[in-house]
């Protein structure tokens with residue numbers, strides 16, 4: 001995973017609530033067995049059916065920060081949604097509230113999710129609608145979002161922040177605790193079910 | 200310290216905890232399907248890792264599988280490649296697979312309980328958000344992403360933070376024709392699609408205790424639709440009776456030891472929940488959704504809402520967008536909404552009891568001439584059981600299509616899809632835009648409402664049929 005420290009780019013206002021992962025990328029794109037190249041599926045229904053969908057507008061075509069309404073990433077656990085956003089050029093999503101699995105997947109894939117209060121999201125929407133070229137900086141080190149003369153702090157749990165800053169792989173971190181896993185396994189009750197052999 | 204049921208299960212699986220770090224949680228069972236696993240297996244291979252506990256891992260083919268011609272190779276080459284990738288991966292890493300045509304094949308959340316692999320007090324994960332289904336047995340079961348699938352394959356653990364605890368208490372007797380599906384749709388409408396975010400929900404109360412295991416699974420299944428990490432129900436005699444004798448349930452002295460342990464899995468009297476929600480079962484009616492998220496639901500007696508009446512601006516905009524997509528006019532009675540297709544199936548309502556309820560309403564009748572009804576059992580075993588009971592004939596004689604097992608039109612990854620503009624009454628769990636096919640419009644309903652709707656061609660409560 002790529003480390004994330006700070007990112008500056010332009011931002012796209014997605015004035016919608018409950019953007020579920022089926023909208024971020026529909027099921028038909030999930031049949032692929034590779035991990036890259038999902039940008040063609042990103043918001044494909046809205047991009048196809050709604051000519052003035054925000055990402056169809058040239059002024060937002062190169063945005064790398066997505067600013068959405070509450071409950072972003074609800075529904076299916078598909079990490080393809082996170083991959084599609086990354087493949088589509090996004091490094092950060094800002095929303096007042098994220099679905100748990102989406103947020104969790106983001107930290108694994110290297111996409112930063114930033115929770116800001118609704119009023120701050122509204123202010124940011126207004127600013128990037130007034131000036132789509134406005135640079136927005138998301139600084140994970142300093143835990144703040146800056147645009148124009150505005151700076152808004154955000155919170156993220158320190159462990160996730162550290163992992164993102166270092167770009168660390170979870171499996172590698174867990175493997176350091178193999179002894180603990182073995183000790184735990186030695187004490188599991190014998191009647192716990194096993195899938196093998198098939199009965 | 201008094202604990203909730205979910206806390207007891209969580210605490211019993213902590214491998215390691217350290218200040219300032221997530222806990223490392225042991226996973227008792229890892230269920231795998233073809234869609235969210237290929238990249239995880241690739242990750243293992245790239246890092247030269249193996250699967251730590253193939254014996255605690257079980258795979259099946261469900262999302263892509265056709266429900267017609269199920270013994271022929273899959274026609275769609277991309278779907279076929281994905282299923283073949285799962286076959287290769289499970290063979291290479293020594294994981295048990297229930298492939299198409301196998302007696303154990305079916306929707307991943309149907310086969311776990313059916314095989315007795317899902318048991319009280321376990322931690323269960325799957326790269327699938329409806330893993331919460333298994334919580335019906337008093338297990339802590341939740342959906343994960345593909346990176347986490349890789350993590351569990353490699354280590355049989357997951358880094359986790361202890362979730363917050365919510366109690367949803369449903370007391371009283373459910374009126375006739377009102378089912379578990381209506382209960383959970385009412386819960387989601389009440390707390391919203393983000394209401395459970397960060398929580399594990401424990402469903403309790405006299406109405407829940409009276410439910411069958413199938414009905415409990417329906418409720419826990421849709422916990423994710425309220426944004427919750429998981430949903431669970433304390434195991435009791437109903438749970439033990441369901442499990443006894445299943446292929447992977449403990450036997451003999453092991454059974455007694457297991458039941459003794461399972462019987463301790465209840466929330467302590469003085470345990471404190473971070474949030475509590477109450478519902479009066481006696482006041483519930485059949486529930487249907489009108490919008491494009493599962494929280495946009497109302498009793499079937501209601502009318503399509505007017506977006507102008509929503510106080511919150513975000514809700515108003517969401518309602519406007521939903522009605523436009525759904526092609527609905529505010530003020531229309533929900534009962535006047537005509538559907539093209541009825542889908543009975545999915546991990547929410549594709550179990551034997553769901554098929555029985557629907558078949559009872561259809562017995563000896565014909566569905567509406569302009570309506571198509573698809574009946575898709577949740578697993579090969581459910582299909583076989585239904586055929587033993589003659590339910591397949593009830594459905595086909597009523598004019599419905601009887602199909603092979605799989606996810607089918609729940610998400611339309613196989614050929615079972617709505618066409619643009621087509622409207623369905625569906626017993627699945629998501630009414631998202633395009634979920635059942637591009638441009639398709641979904642109303643979520645219970646199996647009883649699905650059957651009643653198939654008979655009239657309009658959204659219909661089972662009680663409406665009496666005297667009709």
Ligand code: SF4
Pocket residue numbers: 261262306307308327329545546547605606609610627628
């Ligand atoms: S039936 Fe639907 S919700 Fe359930 S696992 Fe399959 S696709 Fe997912």
